[in-house]
Amino acid sequence: MKSVSRAKRVTKADLIQFEKEIGEIFARGEIRAPVHLREGREQPLIDIFKKHKIGKNDYVFGYWDSHELALLKGVPREELKQAILDGKSISLCFPKYNILCSGIVGSLMGTAVGVAWGLKQKRKKGRAFIFCGEMSAETGSFFEAVKYATHFDLPVIFVVGDNGLSVMTDTREVWGSDMPWFKNTRYAEKIIYFKYKNGYPHSGLGKLIKF
Ligand SMILES: Cc1ncc(C[n+]2csc(CCOP(=O)(O)OP(=O)(O)O)c2C)c(N)n1
Incomplete structure (x- = not known):
């Protein structure tokens, strides 16, 4: 039987419903750790997974x-939900599915490039995809990683989802520019960029939750 890629099976409605369910559990004080919910970028993410055929060999x-x-x-829905209930939402790591996340701004850029370097050297199948926000994309570590990956033509793609805000701060105002640094540069080739408006606050639900 022909295998169906994960991107075809997980729909926009599935993603919206998952975040809604986690939000409801969080509101009841049943997750004793931060959660960051997102709404408004489901279709761009689905399209990227589909277009680039992100599969099991990819990181x-x-x-x-x-x-x-x-x-x-x-990652199966229930396995993911359990990890979130266990307080791991901000640093989800599922080595079995080749997905690794961190709660630290600017981290993992070098890790993704290092994995891409290893894949290339060992002539292995697979690519690295690193997804971050527009403020993370303005950090020095992002620039260094993109520069290195571009010059050595490594199999890594940087995906920047721009919601305009770094927590509650206007990212463009901070940098005094109305566009990301990489626009119209040679480095843009390694970067997928899209804009969205987040339907949730940066973190949590915008109100104090008591346990
Ligand atoms: C080293 C470090 N400094 C500060 C923070 C706090 N922090 C968490 S997310 C964030 C904003 C990041 O903005 P952006 O990259 O645009 O992400 P998004 O809005 O998509 O969540 C900050 C400052 C952190 N997690 N790590």
Whole structure:
């Protein structure tokens, strides 16, 4: 039987419903750790997984807001939910599914490039995909990683989802520029960029939850 890729099976409605369910559990005080919910980027993420045929040989790296990435990468819904209930939402790691995430801004850029370097040297199948926000994409570590990956033509793609905000700060105002640094540069070739408006606050639900 022909295998069906994960991106075809996980729908936009599945992603929205998952975040909604986690939000409801979080609101009841049943998750004693931070969660970062996202709404509004389901279709771009699904399209990227589909277009690039991100599959089991590929590595996905993400940050504090990676529930959707885990589902799209093939982590079973209940396994993911349990990890979130266990307080691991901001640093989801499922080595079996080649997905690793971190709650630290600027981390993992070098890791993704290192994995891509290893894949290339060993002539192995697979690529690295690293998903981050637009403020993370303005960090020095992002620039160094993109520069290195471009110059050595490594199999890594950087995906930047721009919601305009770094927590509650306007990213463009911080940098005094109305566009990301890489726009119209040679480095843009290694970067997929899209904009979205997040339907949730940066973290949690925007209100104090008591346990
Ligand atoms: C080293 C470090 N500094 C600060 C933070 C706190 N922090 C978490 S997310 C974030 C904003 C990141 O903005 P962006 O990259 O645009 O991500 P998004 O809005 O998509 O979550 C900050 C400052 C952190 N996690 N790590």
